[in-house]
Structures are given as structure tokens and as C-alpha cells.
Amino acid sequence: MLKYAAKRLGMGLVTLFVLATATFFLMKAIPGSPFGAEVSQMSAAAVEKLYEKYDLDKSIPEQYVIYIKNVLHNDFGESMTRKGISVNSIIAKALPITAKLGGVAFVFSMVTGIVLGIIAALSKRQWVQNSVMIFATVGVSVPSFLYALMLMTVFGVILQWLPFIGLKTPLHYILPAFSLSLYPISMVARLVRSSMTEAMKQDYMVLAKSKGTSPIKLIVKHALKNCLIPVVTYAGPLVAYLMTGSFVIESIFSIPGLGGEFVTSVTNRDYPLIMALTIFFGAFIIFTNLVSDLLTAMIDPRIKLEKRKAA
Structure with a gap:
């Protein structure tokens, strides 16, 4: 495992170097002065x-x-549009905001998706299964910014139940976190439903049932562990989705996080900030994918990381 981790880390560093180089030359290829x-x-x-x-x-x-x-x-270096302010200080200020929003969305996505997937797999009522799968299908089909606009219009503007500008109080997190979570909730629910349905048909599950094992113990001790393997594998792409999805969501809800800063930097042609955020996002995604792979191997010893192709 250490050999695989070292290999992936080395490839990650090479990827970051290529990303930094490509970003630099793309910025230089844009016509006109960066100062407008x-x-x-x-x-x-x-x-x-x-x-x-x-x-x-x-x-x-x-x-x-x-x-x-x-x-x-x-x-x-220094931002081109905010005189006297370093790029590092901008990132340091915005990072905790995006981390909090992403953390809330990640936990909500995982918990809700796993619960919905288990319900869809174990419920004997067809309408329950169909309802969950319809929700999951719609969730992966509609872009997050449409959810954000609809939720903001209905619950923020028309009903005025929830605030939708910034992240001043815990209530401010509800609409942006929910908008950001709908797609991953749907993906996790589909993964868990498929894995749980397959697990319940296995011989060891039938044997456990015949021994009188309680349904809750059957699910938690035997079925859930196998169901978590694809979920943990999806954790890396999920973090990447939450990170890139924050670009639009933070802009819509006027959240001063990294996503909003990236959109603003592109609009204002703030080259130092664009290049710094691109490298930061790339490094973060590479790291989370590596952690996801290592956790998958820990949960399922059958996986031999050394024999896997590096992503």
C-alpha cells in the first residue's frame, strides 16, 4: 500500500506540474492586457x-x-485587481468558508444518500422504491444551478422562510448546501440501493437470516459494510464535484468562498489568482482521490492497490 501511495503521490506531483504549466501558457495566450x-x-x-x-x-x-x-x-504574488493584497491572503480568507459549506454538503449527501438507498433496497412497498428512484433520476439530471435558483426563488423570495445571501447564520447554509447536495445524494442513493440489493441475495446473508439474526444486525453488521465500498470509492469524485460545484453555487448565493473568488478572478482577468486557485483545486482533488482509494483498500482487503492502474 505504501508503494502504491508513493507512486500515486509522484504522479500527482507530475499532474500538478503539467496543470501549472498549462494554466500559465493559457493565461499568456489570452489577447489583450490583463489590466484592461x-x-x-x-x-x-x-x-x-x-x-x-x-x-x-x-x-x-x-x-x-x-x-x-x-x-x-x-x-x-499580489492580486492584479486588489492592490496591496496577496493571493495567499485571499485564499486563506475564502478557504474556511468553502470548507464549511462543502463539509455540510458532504455529510448531508452521504447520510441522506445512504438512508435513501437502504430504504429503496429494503422496502417492500413498490411506491417507496419508485419514489426514491424517481428522486435519484431527477437529481442526477438537473444541473445544480437550476436547483439553486428554484430554491432561492421559492423559499427565499416568495415564501421568505430562509435567508439566501451569504453565510452569516446556520440558516444561511440550508439553501446552498441543499442545492449542492442534490446530485451527490442521488448518486449515493443509487449506489447503495444497487449494492444493498445485491448483498441481500448473497449466501452469507441467507445463512445469517436462517440463524435468526435480527434485521437491524443483519443490515448493519453484514450488508452495510459491502454497501459502503462503492460509496467510499465515490467519495473522491464527490469532493471534486462539491469543489467545482461551489463555483456556481457560491456566485448565486453571494458566498465569498473559493468558488466565488475563482469566478470573480476569471471575470476580472486576475491572472495570479486564477493560476493559484487552479493549482489549489487540482492539488486538493488529487489528494482526496488518493485518500478515497486508500480507504477503499482498508474496507475491502480483496483490493490489491499495487496491481491497480493509477488514475
Whole structure:
């Protein structure tokens, strides 16, 4: 397992290097000045000084070398649109906000999805099974931003039951977290239902039933463990979805998190912030996928990580 983890970590670092390089050259390929109309109102000397500050007066290869060196030292420089504020400080301020929202959405997605999946698999009432599966189908079919707009309009504007701007109180988390959770809830419910249905047909489950094992013990001790394997495997992609899904959700609900900062940086052409957030998101997704794979191996010893192809 250590050999596999080290191999995946090495591949992750290579992926990050490629991502950082691609992001740099894509930013340089965008036509026009990153400062927009701002430079038209400045003197030639002021413009020259501004370009020197961000190393834009140097050649592309020189800029690239400086950029890579700064990345290795975790120095992404100063924001181009917020004078005097470093990119690292912007990320440090926004990260806890996104982490809280993502954490709430992750826990809610997992718990609700597992419960719905178990209900759909074990219920003897056809309408219950159909209701859960219809919900799951709709959940994976409709984009999260449509849920967000509908929930905000109904519960925030029309009924005025819930606040929908920012994250000032626990109530502010309900609408954005629910909007962000509907897709993963549906995915987890489908995974658990399929795994639970298959597990209940296994010989060891039939044997446990014949020995008079209580239904609750049967589910918790025997069936649920096997059902959690695909759920844990999905945890990595789930975190990636919550992270990228926050781009739109945070913008809709005016949440000053990393997703909102990324959208704003792209709109304002804040190149240092764009490149820093791209690398941060890439590193986070690579790390969570690695942790997900290792947890899967711990739950199911039959999986031999050393023989698996690195993702």
C-alpha cells in the first residue's frame, strides 16, 4: 500500500506540474492586457512600472521560470485587481468558508444518500422504491444551478422562510448546501440501493437470516459494510464535484468562498489568482482521490492497490 501511495503521490506531483504549466501558457495566450482599460488612463512610466511589478516586461520563458520558482515557494504574488493584497491572503480568507459549506454538503449527501438507498433496497412497498428512484433520476439530471435558483426563488423570495445571501447564520447554509447536495445524494442513493440489493441475495446473508439474526444486525453488521465500498470509492469524485460545484453555487448565493473568488478572478482577468486557485483545486482533488482509494483498500482487503492502474 505504501508503494502504491508513493507512486500515486509522484504522479500527482507530475499532474500538478503539467496543470501549472498549462494554466500559465493559457493565461499568456489570452489577447489583450490583463489590466484592461486601466492602463489607458496611466502615463507610460506608470504602465512600465506596473508591468515590472508583475514581471510582464520580461520574455515568456523568463516569466515561466519565475512563475515556477514562486509556485515551489508557495508565493503567488499580489492580486492584479486588489492592490496591496496577496493571493495567499485571499485564499486563506475564502478557504474556511468553502470548507464549511462543502463539509455540510458532504455529510448531508452521504447520510441522506445512504438512508435513501437502504430504504429503496429494503422496502417492500413498490411506491417507496419508485419514489426514491424517481428522486435519484431527477437529481442526477438537473444541473445544480437550476436547483439553486428554484430554491432561492421559492423559499427565499416568495415564501421568505430562509435567508439566501451569504453565510452569516446556520440558516444561511440550508439553501446552498441543499442545492449542492442534490446530485451527490442521488448518486449515493443509487449506489447503495444497487449494492444493498445485491448483498441481500448473497449466501452469507441467507445463512445469517436462517440463524435468526435480527434485521437491524443483519443490515448493519453484514450488508452495510459491502454497501459502503462503492460509496467510499465515490467519495473522491464527490469532493471534486462539491469543489467545482461551489463555483456556481457560491456566485448565486453571494458566498465569498473559493468558488466565488475563482469566478470573480476569471471575470476580472486576475491572472495570479486564477493560476493559484487552479493549482489549489487540482492539488486538493488529487489528494482526496488518493485518500478515497486508500480507504477503499482498508474496507475491502480483496483490493490489491499495487496491481491497480493509477488514475
